[in-house]
Amino acid sequence: xxxxxxxxxxxxxxxxxxxxxxxxxxxxxxxxxxxxxxxxxxxxxxxxxxxxxxxxxxxxxxxxxxxxxxxxxxxxxxxxxxxxxxxxxxxxxxxxxxxxxxxxxxxxxxxxxxxxxxxxxxxxxxxxxxxxxxxxxxxxxxxxxxxxxxxxxxxxxxxxxxxxxxxxxxxxxxxxxxxxxxxxxxxxxxxxxxxxxxxxxxxxxxxxxxxxxxxxxxxxxxxxxxxxxxxxxxxxxxxxxxxxxxxxxxxxxxxxxxxxxxxxxxxxxxxxxxxxxxxxxxxxxxxxxxxxxxxxxxxxxxxxxxxxxxxxxxxxxxxxxxxxxxxxxxxxxxxxxxxxxxxxxxxxxxxxxxxxxxxxxxxxxxxxxxxxxxxxxxxxxxxxxxxxxxxxxxxxxxxxxxxxxxxxxxxxxxxxxxxxxxxxxxxxxxxxxxxxxxxxxxxxxxxxxxxxxxxxxxxxxxxxxxxxxxxxxxxxxxxxxxxxx
Amino acid sequence: xxxxxxxxxxxxxxxxxxxxxxxxxxxxxxxxxxxxxxxxxxxxxxxxxxxxxxxxxxxxxxxxxxxxxxxxxxxxxxxxxxxxxxxxxxxxxxxxxxxxxxxxxxxxxxxxxxxxxxxxxxxxxxxxxxxxxxxxxxxxxxxxxxxxxxxxxxxxxxxxxxxxxxxxxxxxxxxxxxxxxxxxxxxxxxxxxxxxxxxxxxxxxxxxxxxxxxxxxxxxxxxxxxxxxxxxxxxxxxxxxxxxxxxxxxxxxxxxxxxxxxxxxxxxxxxxxxxxxxxxxxxxxxxxxxxxxxxxxxxxxxxxxxxxxxxxxxxxxxxxxxxxxxxxxxxxxxxxxxxxxxxxxxxxxxxxxxxxxxxxxxxxxxxxxxxxxxxxxxxxxxxxxxxxxxxxxxxxxxxxxxxxxxxxxxxxxxxx
Ligand SMILES: Cc1cc2nc3c(=O)[nH]c(=O)nc-3n(C[C@H](O)[C@H](O)[C@H](O)COP(=O)(O)OP(=O)(O)OC[C@H]3O[C@@H](n4cnc5c(N)ncnc54)[C@H](O)[C@@H]3O)c2cc1C
Ligand code: SF4
Ligand code: SF4
Numbered sequence: 001x002x003x004x005x006x007x008x009x010x011x012x013x014x015x016x017x018x019x020x021x022x023x024x025x026x027x028x029x030x031x032x033x034x035x036x037x038x039x040x041x042x043x044x045x046x047x048x049x050x051x052x053x054x055x056x057x058x059x060x061x062x063x064x065x066x067x068x069x070x071x072x073x074x075x076x077x078x079x080x081x082x083x084x085x086x087x088x089x090x091x092x093x094x095x096x097x098x099x100x101x102x103x104x105x106x107x108x109x110x111x112x113x114x115x116x117x118x119x120x121x122x123x124x125x126x127x128x129x130x131x132x133x134x135x136x137x138x139x140x141x142x143x144x145x146x147x148x149x150x151x152x153x154x155x156x157x158x159x160x161x162x163x164x165x166x167x168x169x170x171x172x173x174x175x176x177x178x179x180x181x182x183x184x185x186x187x188x189x190x191x192x193x194x195x196x197x198x199x200x201x202x203x204x205x206x207x208x209x210x211x212x213x214x215x216x217x218x219x220x221x222x223x224x225x226x227x228x229x230x231x232x233x234x235x236x237x238x239x240x241x242x243x244x245x246x247x248x249x250x251x252x253x254x255x256x257x258x259x260x261x262x263x264x265x266x267x268x269x270x271x272x273x274x275x276x277x278x279x280x281x282x283x284x285x286x287x288x289x290x291x292x293x294x295x296x297x298x299x300x301x302x303x304x305x306x307x308x309x310x311x312x313x314x315x316x317x318x319x320x321x322x323x324x325x326x327x328x329x330x331x332x333x334x335x336x337x338x339x340x341x342x343x344x345x346x347x348x349x350x351x352x353x354x355x356x357x358x359x360x361x362x363x364x365x366x367x368x369x370x371x372x373x374x375x376x377x378x379x380x381x382x383x384x385x386x387x388x389x390x391x392x393x394x395x396x397x398x399x400x401x402x403x404x405x406x407x408x409x410x411x412x413x414x415x416x417x418x419x420x421x422x423x424x425x426x427x428x429x430x431x432x433x434x435x436x437x438x439x440x441x442x443x444x445x446x447x448x449x450x451x452x453x454x455x456x457x458x459x460x461x462x463x464x465x466x467x468x469x470x471x472x473x474x475x476x477x478x479x480x481x482x483x484x485x
Numbered sequence: 486x487x488x489x490x491x492x493x494x495x496x497x498x499x500x501x502x503x504x505x506x507x508x509x510x511x512x513x514x515x516x517x518x519x520x521x522x523x524x525x526x527x528x529x530x531x532x533x534x535x536x537x538x539x540x541x542x543x544x545x546x547x548x549x550x551x552x553x554x555x556x557x558x559x560x561x562x563x564x565x566x567x568x569x570x571x572x573x574x575x576x577x578x579x580x581x582x583x584x585x586x587x588x589x590x591x592x593x594x595x596x597x598x599x600x601x602x603x604x605x606x607x608x609x610x611x612x613x614x615x616x617x618x619x620x621x622x623x624x625x626x627x628x629x630x631x632x633x634x635x636x637x638x639x640x641x642x643x644x645x646x647x648x649x650x651x652x653x654x655x656x657x658x659x660x661x662x663x664x665x666x667x668x669x670x671x672x673x674x675x676x677x678x679x680x681x682x683x684x685x686x687x688x689x690x691x692x693x694x695x696x697x698x699x700x701x702x703x704x705x706x707x708x709x710x711x712x713x714x715x716x717x718x719x720x721x722x723x724x725x726x727x728x729x730x731x732x733x734x735x736x737x738x739x740x741x742x743x744x745x746x747x748x749x750x751x752x753x754x755x756x757x758x759x760x761x762x763x764x765x766x767x768x769x770x771x772x773x774x775x776x777x778x779x780x781x782x783x784x785x786x787x788x789x790x791x792x793x794x795x796x797x798x799x800x801x802x803x804x805x806x807x808x809x810x811x812x813x814x815x816x817x818x819x820x821x822x823x824x825x826x827x828x829x830x831x832x833x834x835x836x837x838x839x840x841x842x843x844x845x846x847x848x849x850x851x852x853x854x855x856x857x858x859x860x861x862x863x864x865x866x867x868x869x870x871x872x873x874x875x876x877x878x879x880x881x882x883x884x885x886x887x888x889x890x891x892x893x894x895x896x897x898x899x900x901x
Binding site for chain 1: 492493495496497498499501502507510511512513514519522523526531534536537540554555556557
């Protein structure tokens, strides 16, 4: 679509939102060309900065009128290119919608606008003795709208669950511009569940009702240093196998530790080939008991140093290294790919050994950071973008790591989503029939495929990525198991 | 502009919530990540459009993004280079140009600044009448008049102040242009505190500007000239440590070796610049602290907290005073909007940030606000005055310490 044809909708947006809330200048537009995954870049056709659900609905209706695709964006920290704009479409940015609308401590819920950051919710309720449990490492910047779209998680999701377990209701603008509410109390289909994790393809969240979690009575954090990853992995298996559910159990390997040291001088034990961070929380008595168990297991698995934090400052010191790890690899490598995959916890040692082999074979360093408790790996594939061919080799290693995850019965994403980046891996994990069935769900919400098209699915099918084009009859429809309505 | 420094940015966005302009407007182009993206566009060949220059001009240079960045991006270097590039490439509108010319010919020159004080010396009533009128003509002029504090009597500092008791060190002291002209009491207090803590204080006369204002506004050559002159002045005074009580000056002087080249860089490296609080904390207390029964809110000046990493030292010095209770201001890492000449060139944004800060300062309920930078002091006082709220007295860390060491029982504050 040419810029000419975007002029008219742009004018309509200006009428609706005001001049300052519509960006058409190319220099400005380009600053929105990518999210946290910078090698996918597209300059958006138009950027709008709405301030209310009504404005978003109006924008979406205009998009429908002109057949323009639209993409939602929060803070643009996504790591799968989910918020990659469309050159022929509109980027709807929620960064001005950051009001906390209500806090209801008695009923343990808060209602917030989609551009509110994850951490801002916790900060708003901390004095009341509550917090918002899912804690992605990017929590100080990523938005709750982005969290909903990606079903984001973090270190503490092992015990407390992901975004989907902490969102009680949503107000959304549907792909055709209606404002509707989805709630976990609704009878019938769990549409709320379908929306969470849909990566912006089923509409735009405009209000989020979150569950507030009571701050635990006691929190104890422990840092254990091991000679190598195998010992650390053994400790993880023994802890979980022993029936203990820590609030978090995180592991970093030597290279990831090196990066964190360079960035935040976290002063982890010298000579550690792996560190394990275990956090226990709950009633004091329970924590004390579990703490004894965990220290024993760590020592038996070969931990050569244990550090214990009981107060917030010491705890922050332990977490600082882990929380900064992704961004910190920038200190030890000019460029890197953050990979995200899942394997069954018991296969961790085997998969890590294979990753190590891949790394040596291709001459590409891989730093490992992971949510060890649920087998969610975050290999950081390091390369020098100035070196010819290095980027390609890194891509190969990165892709092969996902193959490893699938081979071991895992998944190609734990929490960063599919976006554009992993859509091509979807057909390695799912059959065509599986993907077609997912498309049926998508088409039920978004028959014209205007809401974040080109994401998640490897190839356009069924209702198609081109408005109005349908390719053949879906096998489920043909066999009478599903129907269009 | 250095592409390598630009490429250090991995686009993670961790700096966004700490950036005052992003906090205000929520737009990518006015965030550190967006500005670095614009720099990259420019290096790759996009011309410096007025829109692009506007986003660089809107940056406060507060360096909160440097503190927040886990990848160690040198935004401080980048924005300095970019500002110089803006001055080379961007043709400003005539009125903007005129205002800049006035400011750069005025502020870094103490003598001229002194002459200007007269028209700025408007007492309360006249001030309230004239500012709305100026606002209509030119918001920047209004900002200037609104900020300028009433002038206090001129103070001549001696060239040398002897240590009380046994001498522990000999240090030079920077008087600073704005500090020296508008807040001479702060310099007096600084000299006294240093002396009471056992330092001989050397105060060279006619010091001139350190170059901070020029550097932060892309006036590279003027900045270098001032830097060389300052170095020579203190070399002549025979000191190798310079104690600075204004955050903006201190952060620039610590960078002299990076700003200058060759022989001058070496000479810069031979002199150590320290902030007053940093120096006193390092030296350790010698003189007795007398009680001050006060609740104090401490304001982090960006050029102290972000540019020099000095956060704990002033808090420790203040908390060590018997009877003094320290309160934290929420959102303390967000700039008050003063940022050197920012409140003159970007008056609307500065005003919004000032209001935000004033609200949070007042929420502490403290008796006294402590600020270690003259720009912040003027900015926050003006914002509180605008709100029509009960004004909160403001003092510099040096004045609080001075009052405690001398056992005054109260802090003689800066008249607002
Ligand atoms: C350094 C770093 C560390 C990270 N750590 C973690 C981690 O520990 N765990 C984790 O899960 N993720 C992590 N992430 C990934 C990222 O922060 C999350 O995916 C986050 O939820 C994205 O939020 P955002 O506001 O930046 O969304 P964006 O990147 O702007 O958008 C992400 C997706 O959400 C959609 N979207 C945005 N807003 C809405 C809305 N209101 N309604 C519907 N769709 C919307 C977009 O279209 C896009 O598909 C990390 C990222 C970085 C850079
Ligand atoms: S220096 Fe301050 S205003 Fe400028 S980009 Fe960084 S945080 Fe924002
Ligand atoms: S925090 Fe640092 S690396 Fe991340 S976007 Fe900001 S400047 Fe770039």
